[in-house]
Amino acid sequence: MKEWLTVAMPKGRIFHEAVDLLRKAGYDLPPEFDDSRKLILNIENERLRFILAKPMDVPTYVEHGVADVGIAGKDVMLEEERDVYEVLDLKISGCYLAVAGLPEQTIQDVAPKVATKYPNVASKYFREQGEQVEIIKLNGSIELAPLIGLADRIVDIVSTGRTLKENGLVELEHIIGITSRFIVNPASYRLKDKVIDDMVERLSEVVEGESNDENNSAE
Amino acid sequence: MTRPFVFEKPLGMRDTLPLLYETKKKIRRKMEAVVQSWGYQFIATPTLEYYDTVGSASATLDQQLFKLMDQQGKTLVLRPDMTSPIARVAGSSLKQEPYPLRLAYDANVFRAQQHEGGRPAEFEQVGIELIGDGTTSADGEVIALMIEMLKKAGVGQFQVAIGHIGFIHSVFVSILGNEERANKLRRFLYEKNYVGYRQHVKELSLSSIDKHRLLELLKLRGGKESIERAYELLPGTEGERFINELSNLYAILESYGAADTLKIDLTLVSHMNYYTGIVFESYAENLGVPISNGGRYDELLAKFDRPAQATGFGIRLDRLVEAIDQREEPSAAITGIIFSPERRQEAIELAREKREEGKMVVLQDLNGVQDVDAMSEQFADVIYCIGKNGRGGKS
Numbered sequence A: 001m002k003e004w005l006t007v008a009m010p011k012g013r014i015f016h017e018a019v020d021l022l023r024k025a026g027y028d029l030p031p032e033f034d035d036s037r038k039l040i041l042n043i044e045n046e047r048l049r050f051i052l053a054k055p056m057d058v059p060t061y062v063e064h065g066v067a068d069v070g071i072a073g074k075d076v077m078l079e080e081e082r083d084v085y086e087v088l089d090l091k092i093s094g095c096y097l098a099v100a101g102l103p104e105q106t107i108q109d110v111a112p113k114v115a116t117k118y119p120n121v122a123s124k125y126f127r128e129q130g131e132q133v134e135i136i137k138l139n140g141s142i143e144l145a146p147l148i149g150l151a152d153r154i155v156d157i158v159s160t161g162r163t164l165k166e167n168g169l170v171e172l173e174h175i176i177g178i179t180s181r182f183i184v185n186p187a188s189y190r191l192k193d194k195v196i197d198d199m200v201e202r203l204s205e206v207v208e209g210e211s212n213d214e215n216n217s218a219e
Numbered sequence B: 001m002t003r004p005f006v007f008e009k010p011l012g013m014r015d016t017l018p019l020l021y022e023t024k025k026k027i028r029r030k031m032e033a034v035v036q037s038w039g040y041q042f043i044a045t046p047t048l049e050y051y052d053t054v055g056s057a058s059a060t061l062d063q064q065l066f067k068l069m070d071q072q073g074k075t076l077v078l079r080p081d082m083t084s085p086i087a088r089v090a091g092s093s094l095k096q097e098p099y100p101l102r103l104a105y106d107a108n109v110f111r112a113q114q115h116e117g118g119r120p121a122e123f124e125q126v127g128i129e130l131i132g133d134g135t136t137s138a139d140g141e142v143i144a145l146m147i148e149m150l151k152k153a154g155v156g157q158f159q160v161a162i163g164h165i166g167f168i169h170s171v172f173v174s175i176l177g178n179e180e181r182a183n184k185l186r187r188f189l190y191e192k193n194y195v196g197y198r199q200h201v202k203e204l205s206l207s208s209i210d211k212h213r214l215l216e217l218l219k220l221r222g223g224k225e226s227i228e229r230a231y232e233l234l235p236g237t238e239g240e241r242f243i244n245e246l247s248n249l250y251a252i253l254e255s256y257g258a259a260d261t262l263k264i265d266l267t268l269v270s271h272m273n274y275y276t277g278i279v280f281e282s283y284a285e286n287l288g289v290p291i292s293n294g295g296r297y298d299e300l301l302a303k304f305d306r307p308a309q310a311t312g313f314g315i316r317l318d319r320l321v322e323a324i325d326q327r328e329e330p331s332a333a334i335t336g337i338i339f340s341p342e343r344r345q346e347a348i349e350l351a352r353e354k355r356e357e358g359k360m361v362v363l364q365d366l367n368g369v370q371d372v373d374a375m376s377e378q379f380a381d382v383i384y385c386i387g388k389n390g391r392g393g394k395s
Helices: A013-024 A031-035 A055-063 A074-080 A119-128 A162-166 A186-191 A193-218 B018-037 B050-058 B083-092 B134-155 B165-176 B178-192 B195-201 B208-217 B227-230 B237-255 B317-324 B341-356 B372-377
Strands: A005-010 A040-045 A050-052 A069-073 A083-089 A095-101 A114-118 A136-137 A153-158 A170-178 A180-184 B049-052 B067-068 B075-078 B103-111 B120-133 B160-165 B262-265 B277-283 B291-295 B309-314 B335-337 B362-364 B381-385
Touching: A005 A013, A005 A170, A005 A193, A013 A031, A013 A069, A013 A193, A040 B075, A040 B178, A050 A055, A050 A095, A055 A074, A055 A180, A069 A074, A074 A095, A074 A119, A074 A170, A074 A180, A074 B381, A083 A193, A083 B195, A114 A119, A114 B277, A119 A136, A119 A153, A153 A170, A180 A193, A186 A193, A186 B160, A186 B277, B018 B103, B018 B134, B018 B317, B049 B050, B049 B083, B050 B075, B050 B083, B083 B103, B083 B120, B083 B309, B120 B134, B120 B317, B120 B372, B134 B160, B134 B237, B134 B277, B134 B291, B134 B309, B134 B317, B160 B165, B160 B237, B165 B178, B165 B208, B165 B277, B178 B195, B195 B208, B227 B237, B227 B262, B237 B262, B237 B277, B277 B317, B309 B317, B335 B341, B341 B362, B341 B381
Parallel strands: A005 A050, A005 A069, A114 A136, A114 A153, B160 B262, B335 B362, B335 B381
Antiparallel strands: A040 A050, A069 A180, A083 A180, A095 A153, A095 A170, B049 B075, B067 B075, B103 B120, B120 B309, B160 B277, B277 B291, B291 B309
8 A cells, every 4th residue: 555645835826826736747636625624634535644834844844744745835945944854846836035125225335134934045145145235024015115215126036027027127137947846855755755766757757858848949 | 922822732742642651651661671681870960050061061063952041041952861960970970989880771862953843852861881992892782682672672674784984984084184174074974964075075185096995885785795895995903903892893793693783884974073973863663763773972171171082982873763663551440439428438458459469450430431431431330339328330
């Protein structure tokens, strides 16, 4: 009998892309999966248990071993620095972390304020740039901060740039590209290695297949 | 600064209440018995050491050390592990003792935690060091001993992952040419970042064969057959030496009857620059973190002026308790003798009698108890020596 595997999934935007990917990898996930409001979903025939977590919390569940594997954005991995294996780049939910601000904004000399959902990433980035900044942690609607004078700049993820544009902000610096990653708990990686290796194998075939298609169509 | 609440403890410090205390004691004793039966001798070392000696020699990251100052202004550390103190002892107090030394410890170690304050910053480790023996038999012995300890302690399902730092290092240096580039790549493995590793390899200016070899390294996980595959990554005499070492180790552990828990994992890098050869970690079911880890550290002893090859491991008792998940009953049957002052003499004699029989006895003056019924309920057996007439009733 195959062992049960617990998969931590991010709710929201990434969820549908991740489910799509799992289906392409041959996992038989029922249609009602897509808009269930349950937080725990058991797929008996695949022996998979899905837990639906806030994207920022996925690495936490995996690090503590209550989920064996998970799907988490690289932005979250950088921010949380959890002790988990980052095994595969799933190349879904592509976006990037950027510094943005109002155009023609004069930056305060002493310690410009930076609002962000990613205080660790932001402070590391500005430290590496040799810039002295004050980081202000916000939990959402980051674009608001420069508009009403809470901060001079923001660090946030940008996917299409539409939100920035609609709020009259411009991108100032590109920090790092972000995609979703397949992450694994270190203990599960040994104890359930067969099931996990199989999943990684199947997912990587889908991911590589798709990126090859893209390369071909680009040629 | 606000003052702490009266019940607060420094971050990461924990109390051990009777139930857990008994559980730990029992597990500790089982493991100590195994260690002793393998001829290892227990030693104890001070809780405080100098930062410049033990602190800087230890494998623990600098920011995880608890530092304080002594009256002369020298920096001290709360010992972050037991390996470096034992190396210090081997190089000083035990200098005259011939190698190999087989030493064991059971001690609390201290590591300040980076994330989330609730994680233990002080925890008990039971472990051993085998110093002055560079043979693969020594590696086999310590791993077999660890497995035996885990089994005897009562861990049901567990796996031991075995890697080889020397092998990884040689593969990297042979392909990348220098230490600096090798270390850069090794850091990705240390950080468990396979994605970053692959990206880094792709960006390197190397032949596609060499890139392929580096990428194949990530697949060297699994059973015995992974050892054979490893040879393809490092052909030649050096590779042969490592492969022989690993196959020998596997064979040795088979002889110990311990091979069923083994997993080869040549991507295992448990520390950036401390270990030099075979390394290992063990994992139990239902616990996301390793319960023990160890490996060969052939460079540490030189820092204490007595160069030697050495290997050893530490088992974390707190995690082991979690993995076993069985609590002892609070110390079985305690007899209570509740007496009134006029019959104190009789009660004391009775208590002595029973204690000599090996019973656990609480002797309690009636006047010191507020609620006799509640008190009586704590005991398996209660004897009342109350009032003037003879022995009191038993309930």
